[in-house]
Amino acid sequence: MIRKTLIAIGVLALLSTGMSGGLAAEEKIATLRGAEMQTLPVPPAMGKVENTDLRRGRAYPEQPPTIPHKIRDYQIDKRLNKCLTCHSRAATAESQAPMVSVTHFMDREGQFLASISPRRYFCNQCHVVQTDAKLLLKNDFQDVDSVLGNAKKN
Ligand code: HEC
Ligand code: HEC
Numbered sequence: 001m002i003r004k005t006l007i008a009i010g011v012l013a014l015l016s017t018g019m020s021g022g023l024a025a026e027e028k029i030a031t032l033r034g035a036e037m038q039t040l041p042v043p044p045a046m047g048k049v050e051n052t053d054l055r056r057g058r059a060y061p062e063q064p065p066t067i068p069h070k071i072r073d074y075q076i077d078k079r080l081n082k083c084l085t086c087h088s089r090a091a092t093a094e095s096q097a098p099m100v101s102v103t104h105f106m107d108r109e110g111q112f113l114a115s116i117s118p119r120r121y122f123c124n125q126c127h128v129v130q131t132d133a134k135l136l137l138k139n140d141f142q143d144v145d146s147v148l149g150n151a152k153k154n
Contacts, residue, residue: 032136047133056130060144064126071129076122083123084116 028036035041051070058065074082086095104120105112120126142150 044134044136047131050130050132052130059141066130067127068130071124076124081121081123087123088116 031037033041049070049072050068053068055068056066071083076082084100085091086097087100089099091097092099100116100120102112104116105114107113107117108119
C-alpha cells in the first residue's frame with residue numbers, strides 16, 4: 001500500500017515537472033483565454049443584447065441575418081415555436097416581421113415542403129442576437145466587394 005502510494009506520488013511529480021518544463025519560457029501557446037492554462041482568467045463581461053430593430057449588414061450572401069431584437073424567454077420546442085408566431089408565412093401580414101425565406105421550406109434534396117423544414121425549425125441554431133460585445137481577436141476579414149475592388153485595381 002505505502003509502496004503504491006509512493007510510486008503514485010513519484011509519477012505525479014514526474015508528470016508535473018514534465019508539463020511545466022513543456023511550457024517553459026518562450027513556448028507560450030496563443031489562446032483565446034487570454035491567460036496561460038494554469039491560471040484562471042477573469043471572463044469578459046457578457047455583451048448586452050441590442051433591441052434596436054436595426055439590421056446589421058451581412059458579411060456574405062449566405063450569412064444567416066443576425067436578430068435585431070431581443071429573444072429572451074422565446075420558447076422553441078415540440079409544442080411551440082415563438083419565432084414562427086411572427087415569422088411564419090401565415091403570421092407576417094399581422095406581425096409585419098420579414099417572412100423566413102424560401103430556403104427554410106426546402107428539404108435536403110432541395111424539394112419545397114408546405115411548411116418549415118425540420119432542418120430549419122430550431123432558429124437559434126443559425127440566427128443569433130446582436131450584442132455590443134467586442135471582438136475577441138483582431139481579424140482581417142474582407143467583404144467580397146472589397147476583394148473584387150482590389151482585384152480590379154491590380
Ligand atoms: C413579436 C414578433 C416577433 C417574434 C416573436 C420574433 N421576431 Fe424576429 N423580427 C420581428 C420583426 C418585426 C423584425 C423586423 C425588424 C424589427 O422590427 O426588429 C424581425 C427581424 C428578425 C430578423 C432579421 C431579418 C433580416 O432580414 O435581417 C431575424 C433573423 C429574426 N427576426 C429572427 C427571429 C428569431 C430567431 C426569433 C425567435 C427566437 C424571432 N425572430 C422572434 C418580429 C419578431
Ligand atoms: C440551418 C440554419 C438556419 C436555421 C435553422 C434557420 N435559418 Fe433563417 N436563415 C438562414 C440563412 C442562411 C438565411 C439567409 C439566406 C436565406 O435566406 O436562406 C436565413 C434567413 C432568414 C430570414 C431573412 C429572410 C429574408 O428574406 O430576408 C429570416 C426572417 C429568418 N431566416 C428567420 C428564421 C426563423 C424564424 C427560423 C426558425 C423557424 C430560422 N430562420 C431558422 C439560416 C437558418
